[in-house]
Amino acid sequence: QVQLQESGPGLVKPSGTLSLTCAVFGASLNNTNWWIWVRQAPGMGLEWIGQIYHRGSTNYNPSLKSRVTISLNKSRNEFSLNLNSVTAADSAVYYCARGEYYDLLIGFSYHFDVWGRGTLVTVSS
Amino acid sequence: QSVLTQPPSVSAAPGQRVTISCSGSSSNIGSNFVAWYQHFPGTAPKLLIYDDDKRPSGIPDRFSGSKSGTSATLGITGLQTGDEADYYCGTWDNSLSGGGVFGGGTKVTVL
Numbered sequence: 001q002v003q004l005q006e007s008g009p010g011l012v013k014p015s016g017t018l019s020l021t022c023a024v025f026g027a028s029l030n031n032t033n034w035w036i037w038v039r040q041a042p043g044m045g046l047e048w049i050g051q052i053y054h055r056g057s058t059n060y061n062p063s064l065k066s067r068v069t070i071s072l073n074k075s076r077n078e079f080s081l082n083l084n085s086v087t088a089a090d091s092a093v094y095y096c097a098r099g100e101y102y103d104l105l106i107g108f109s110y111h112f113d114v115w116g117r118g119t120l121v122t123v124s125s
Numbered sequence: 126q127s128v129l130t131q132p133p134s135v136s137a138a139p140g141q142r143v144t145i146s147c148s149g150s151s152s153n154i155g156s157n158f159v160a161w162y163q164h165f166p167g168t169a170p171k172l173l174i175y176d177d178d179k180r181p182s183g184i185p186d187r188f189s190g191s192k193s194g195t196s197a198t199l200g201i202t203g204l205q206t207g208d209e210a211d212y213y214c215g216t217w218d219n220s221l222s223g224g225g226v227f228g229g230g231t232k233v234t235v236l
Contacts, residue, residue, distance in 0.1 A: 045127055045213065045230040046215070048225030048227060051225065061224055062224065095169070107158050108156075108158065109158045110225065111160035112215075113172050116169060
């Protein structure tokens with residue numbers, strides 16, 4: 001059974017960098033999956049942050065692209081999220097997920113079949 | 126403002142059927158497959174439907190998905206109190222400003 005577990009500081013100062021790690025259990029980052037970060041601000045819906053493929057290629061939310069980096073650590077079977085220049089608007093529950101993303105010729109199949117439980121990050125001084 | 130549009134809430138009595146709509150555009154729902162997620166606050170979201178109408182193993186057939194044009198629908202029959210949760214649609218957006226996109230979420234209330 002595949003499990004994902006987020007970890008990282010629960011409090012980050014404004015203008016600082018939010019850094020989170022997602023540990024993957026029961027699956028290898030070398031699998032042909034995409035590894036995803038999603039967040040949910042208080043009272044809001046889900047927001048896609050970005051993704052990384054096992055070969056290292058990435059896609060980011062255009063609204064966050066200038067501030068976000070997603071990376072792999074295959075030796076630890078983890079992937080990470082770095083979001084810099086944070087403000088209170090970046091306070092949210094952050095989820096990692098495993099994604100399936102493939103071309104069925106009549107459109108892309110894109111869905112997340114395994115999720116972590118999420119970790120709350122608050123941006124405050 | 127979410128890229129995909131869902132009603133904020135729907136409600137029905139136990140045993141009844143509810144449907145949740147998800148409206149998008151030609152660059153997302155109109156071009157790609159739709160997934161649906163069930164989310165109980167404080168827990169990990171769960172994949173309910175993928176590729177418009179497919180259920181992962183373990184998801185009961187009370188949950189169904191369909192799509193027409195640039196809109197998708199999640200149906201829940203035989204509504205149970207345990208179905209009271211937030212439901213999100215999601216897909217890929219092909220536009221230059223695209224990527225993964227979600228709806229704003231729909232709260233299902235069992236009366």
